[in-house]
Amino acid sequence: MANKQLHIGLFGFGVVGKGLYDVLHTTPTLQATIKKIVIKQADKKRSIANENFSIDADTILNDETINVVVELIDDADAAFDIVKTALQKGKSVVSANKKMIAEHFEELLQLQQENKTALLYEAACCASMPIVRNLEEYYDNDLLKSIRGIINGSTNFILTKIQEEQLDFKAALSLAQQLGFAESNPALDIGGFDAANKLSILLAHSFGVITKPTGFIFNGIEQVSLPDAILAKEKKQKIKLVATAKKLENGKLAAFVLPQFITQCDDLYQVQNEFNALTTESTFADQHFFKGKGAGAFPTASAVLSDISALGYDYKYEYKKIFHQTDTELSNDFYLTVFISTDDLTKIDKANFEWIEESHNEFNRSWLIAVIHAEKLAGTAWWRQEGVSLILCPDAIIETVEYKKISKRSLELAGVV
């Protein structure tokens, strides 16, 4: 039981950094102390003595007695520079910066290998929940078929409020900001970028696929309208922003982040407010469901702490799926059943659809349910326009449409449709 003494250099002293500092000083079992904290603004009033702080990154990076760098700053570019230098200097690194990790995954992997040091980032996915480590350690032989989850707390909070209190999008966002569940600049969250960054990280640890968010379809929740939420409620469903990755029958991988209608029998139905959740499906273990707080200073600090603790035992990600498994490729060669609502039907290019299952015109909003090839979503932008809302139906993925096309055609011939 080699419990290594950890000397930490901390970048960032926001709520998470501050929380971590407090926890480290009250946790007797962890042999870790913060030696120096690098901050951006020197003149801010702090709760601990000034000599703990520096505005010069090199006071940490050039200090050979510091063996662990904990990076908790917002700026993804600055974070990458810090993490890169720290790894090159042989220091272990803990980070919570999903954007930085998703954008530089391949380089970060190489840096870890070249410098024989560890980068851990449990806090970057679903905050307190041990998702990365479980995907890495536990679901390695039993073949994963799919992962699916709610991995952004802000959007889930906003959608919960739209649906439960029938707030419109702006009012719900404003409430989320007041309660500290959304950033003052919420674009990363509500545009789906944050969830896409997290899915990018999860894809590497669950299926060995390295891809930036630009490699798969994703969208946020800005276009989800109150009438959509009311319709969901009438059907006893909820709308959630869901990240999905699913092995197709052809061995390739479907992956996307899109809003989806969730039925009552879906485990994700109960995941409300700032909670996150992930469902895994594997050949032998069948379905597993994890739920926990996906946002907030303490849940994030808790995951960071767990990574620091793991470094004490020389833990590092083995990236087993990347190195040991047959190459899995992303593919958009599958179909999705989608609900589309709009204030103006001319915004919808119906030529994109395989077929339309339902079509409704109401007072000031029209909506339809249609089947579309994923490549046509990836390659077009009409469905991202203002006034158009695209939401996946439950069980949206269809791998092949031949049979359905035929039966649809026979219905038409019979005059039923």
Add this chain to the structure above:
Amino acid sequence: MANKQLHIGLFGFGVVGKGLYDVLHTTPTLQATIKKIVIKQADKKRSIANENFSIDADTILNDETINVVVELIDDADAAFDIVKTALQKGKSVVSANKKMIAEHFEELLQLQQENKTALLYEAACCASMPIVRNLEEYYDNDLLKSIRGIINGSTNFILTKIQEEQLDFKAALSLAQQLGFAESNPALDIGGFDAANKLSILLAHSFGVITKPTGFIFNGIEQVSLPDAILAKEKKQKIKLVATAKKLENGKLAAFVLPQFITQCDDLYQVQNEFNALTTESTFADQHFFKGKGAGAFPTASAVLSDISALGYDYKYEYKKIFHQTDTELSNDFYLTVFISTDDLTKIDKANFEWIEESHNEFNRSWLIAVIHAEKLAGTAWWRQEGVSLILCPDAIIETVEYKKISKRSLELAGVV
């Protein structure tokens, strides 16, 4: 990435052992092969060649080329002998035998230390779910406040059928047996022994407490009556067999396995049939919820496989809570709010209660809700009689009753009660 070559000696070739054999022969990433299988009956017809089998345990235990023993037999005493000898011979061991592990925890811990070898048993708690490893690895610094869960699949299946289809206990048990969710001798499951064995293992990995099931209060579901289930349904609640461990304000630990009424807002409410689930509550991460299949050949084989895979990376439990944390003691010095129903009120010794909150007499069954000191449950047997059913109320634990006693008394003085 030291991926050690594993030469496995397998004890037992039931459904789990057979499943494991098939999986190992189709998993390319795992450098593990089964060298020999020891079985009890030599004359049974097998699906693989006879030369794989032996009825002599020593063909595995004395084979120095075998470095991993996988023990999948029913008999806990025979299992202990095998595991003990294997560890003494320096072999790593994977076991799914909760009864054996719970009964011999301290000896097994010592054997691992003395022989510097690993015993892994993820499959012993909640089958496929990675509960032991998460408790061991992840919840080590963030202080756990409680764990609470449904950790026996058979009883959960039976209770689900009683409640959903209003079967009586015997009919539900018989259905569970027909469907393979209960053993032909179901005493270990329905008597609560299996769940108690699992809680015993969980206590060690979550709070560092080593205790046999005799060290805490437990009961099964045999006495849960159909009228109890109907009453639960009227209140929109369900009855589940729940294992609980909770840190008390005095630093001691409350632990028990008892049936409990579960409200709709409880995560355990959605856990139906043979599923298992565990909720953890910790200071910083807050609540986490895990759900997965807790029984069945494949989910169990999946957990065994994951342990075998971990041995390839020289993984062993560090038992951090046992070795690094301040001693936590079990205590029955707390109160429980309980529901008690009976066919004969004279079976209930009311002198045991702090006070009675409700009392009802119906046609052929009486029931009451009362507050009782846990020590009075631990030290008496009246509530285990046939015709008496004791079910915890939601939020059953009360740490101190002084205030409530006084307010109760003032209600009495005011003539309200």
